[in-house]
Amino acid sequence: MSNPLAPFYYSEETVRRFLNWPLVIEAVESALRAVVAMSGSTPNEPFVNQPVRSFTSSREPGQVLLTMPAFVGNYKLTSAGSGGDAANIPRSTLACKLVTSFSSNPQREPPLPSINANILLFSLETGELTTIMAGTDITTWRTVAASLVATKHLYFRRFGPRAEREREITVAIIGCGVQGQMHASAFCSQFKVKQLNLYNRTIAKAQRLSEQLQQTPGFASQTKITVCNSPGEAVQGSDVICVATYSKEPLVYAADLRPAGCVHINAVGAGETHYSEVADNVYGLAQIYVDSNANAQSELIGLAAPITAELGSVIKHGTYPAESAVTIFQSMGMASEDACVAQAVQDAILSSGRLPNV
Numbered sequence: 001m002s003n004p005l006a007p008f009y010y011s012e013e014t015v016r017r018f019l020n021w022p023l024v025i026e027a028v029e030s031a032l033r034a035v036v037a038m039s040g041s042t043p044n045e046p047f048v049n050q051p052v053r054s055f056t057s058s059r060e061p062g063q064v065l066l067t068m069p070a071f072v073g074n075y076k077l078t079s080a081g082s083g084g085d086a087a088n089i090p091r092s093t094l095a096c097k098l099v100t101s102f103s104s105n106p107q108r109e110p111p112l113p114s115i116n117a118n119i120l121l122f123s124l125e126t127g128e129l130t131t132i133m134a135g136t137d138i139t140t141w142r143t144v145a146a147s148l149v150a151t152k153h154l155y156f157r158r159f160g161p162r163a164e165r166e167r168e169i170t171v172a173i174i175g176c177g178v179q180g181q182m183h184a185s186a187f188c189s190q191f192k193v194k195q196l197n198l199y200n201r202t203i204a205k206a207q208r209l210s211e212q213l214q215q216t217p218g219f220a221s222q223t224k225i226t227v228c229n230s231p232g233e234a235v236q237g238s239d240v241i242c243v244a245t246y247s248k249e250p251l252v253y254a255a256d257l258r259p260a261g262c263v264h265i266n267a268v269g270a271g272e273t274h275y276s277e278v279a280d281n282v283y284g285l286a287q288i289y290v291d292s293n294a295n296a297q298s299e300l301i302g303l304a305a306p307i308t309a310e311l312g313s314v315i316k317h318g319t320y321p322a323e324s325a326v327t328i329f330q331s332m333g334m335a336s337e338d339a340c341v342a343q344a345v346q347d348a349i350l351s352s353g354r355l356p357n358v
C-alpha cells in the first residue's frame with residue numbers, strides 16, 4: 001500500500017533531538033561489523049552491499065558531491081527505541097546519502113558548514129523513497145562514533161577489557177572545525193581524558209573551543225586543556241591523536257610521536273587524498289586499519305603501506321594490537337554507517353510518537 005504522506009521529511013533540528021552516543025555508537029558498530037561480511041556469505045549474519053561511492057567535482061577545486069548508497073541486511077538495533085522483543089528482530093535498510101564537501105564554506109559570511117548531507121531511505125518492499133532525513137549532524141556524529149569505536153578496540157583493548165573506563169589518556173585534536181569540535185567533546189565525555197591538546201591553523205579557533213568546552217555543563221573537570229601553537233606540540237606526549245582538516249601536507253610526523261610507541265591515530269580528514277594529514281614515516285611504522293577494504297582499494301590509491309585489517313574484523317574477532325603498537329584508523333566514512341544511524345534515528349523518532357514531516 002503506498003503511503004500518501006511519503007516521502008517523510010525529518011529536519012536537522014528533529015534529527016538532532018534524537019542523536020545520542022549509545023544510539024549512534026551501536027549503529028556504527030553494527031555497520032562496521034556487517035561490512036566484514038559481503039552478501040550471502042553466512043545466512044542470517046549481518047552483511048553490507050556497498051558499492052564504491054562516486055565523487056562529482058563541482059565548479060571550483062575543493063567542491064565535491066558524493067553519492068553514497070548502501071544496503072545493510074540482518075543487523076540488530078537495541079538502543080533506538082526498538083527495545084524489548086523488537087530489538088531481537090533483524091533489521092535491513094536500503095539507503096543513499098548525498099553529501100557535499102565545500103571546504104571554503106566556513107569562510108563565507110555568514111559561515112556555513114563544509115559538509116552538508118541528506119540521507120534517503122527506501123521501502124524494502126517497493127523500492128519507493130519513504131524518507132528524506134537531514135544528514136549533516138548524522139555525518140558528524142557517525143564519523144566521531146567511528147573514531148570512538150576505533151579508539152576503544154585499537155587502543156584501549158590492548159590493556160584489557162575495562163581499560164576504556166579506567167585508563168587516563170592524553171588526546172590531541174588537530175583541526176578544530178566541526179569534526180574536531182565534536183571529537184574533543186565526545187572523547188572527553190566517553191573516556192577519561194586527563195589532558196586535551198588542541199591545535200588549529202587559526203589558533204583563535206582552538207582557543208574558542210577550549211573556552212566552549214570549559215563552559216559546557218558536565219565537562220570533565222579533571223581534563224586540563226592546552227591550546228598548542230603547532231601540530232607537533234599537540235602530538236607530543238599524546239596517547240590518542242585525532243586529525244580532521246583539509247590539509248594536503250602532513251601534520252603528524254613520526255618524530256613527534258611518543259618514542260615508546262603505544263599511540264593511536266584517528267585520521268579523519270580528506271585533503272586531496274585521505275592520507276595526506278599523516279606523514280609517510282608514520283604510515284611506515286604503523287599498523288593501518290580501515291573502515292572498509294573495498295573503499296580503501298578505490299580511495300587509498302598511492303598509500304605506500306599495507307593495510308592490516310578492517311576495524312570490524314578486530315571488533316568481531318578480538319584481534320587487538322600489541323601494547324606498544326602505533327595504530328592508524330584511516331576513516332573514510334561509509335554509506336552503511338549513515339544507513340544504520342538514519343534507521344536508528346527514524347526508529348527512535350517513530351517510537352517517541354512524533355509526527356513526521358517536521
Ligand SMILES: NC(=O)C1=CN([C@@H]2O[C@H](COP(=O)(O)OP(=O)(O)OC[C@H]3O[C@@H](n4cnc5c(N)ncnc54)[C@H](O)[C@@H]3O)[C@@H](O)[C@H]2O)C=CC1
Nearest residue numbers: 114175176177178179201244245246247269270331332333
Ligand atoms: N572520514 C569521514 O567519514 C569524514 C571525513 N570528513 C573530513 O574531515 C575533515 C574536516 O571536516 P569538518 O570538520 O567538517 O571541516 P571544517 O571546515 O569544519 O574544519 C576543517 C578544519 O581544518 C582546518 N584546516 C583546513 N585546511 C587546513 C590546512 N591546509 N592545514 C591545517 N588546517 C586546515 C581549518 O582551520 C578547520 O578548522 C574534512 O577533510 C572532511 O572532508 C568529514 C566528514 C566525514
Ligand SMILES: O=C(O)C1=NCCCC1
Nearest residue numbers: 099101139270332333334
Ligand atoms: O563519509 C562522508 O560522509 C564523507 N567522507 C569524506 C569527506 C566528505 C564526507
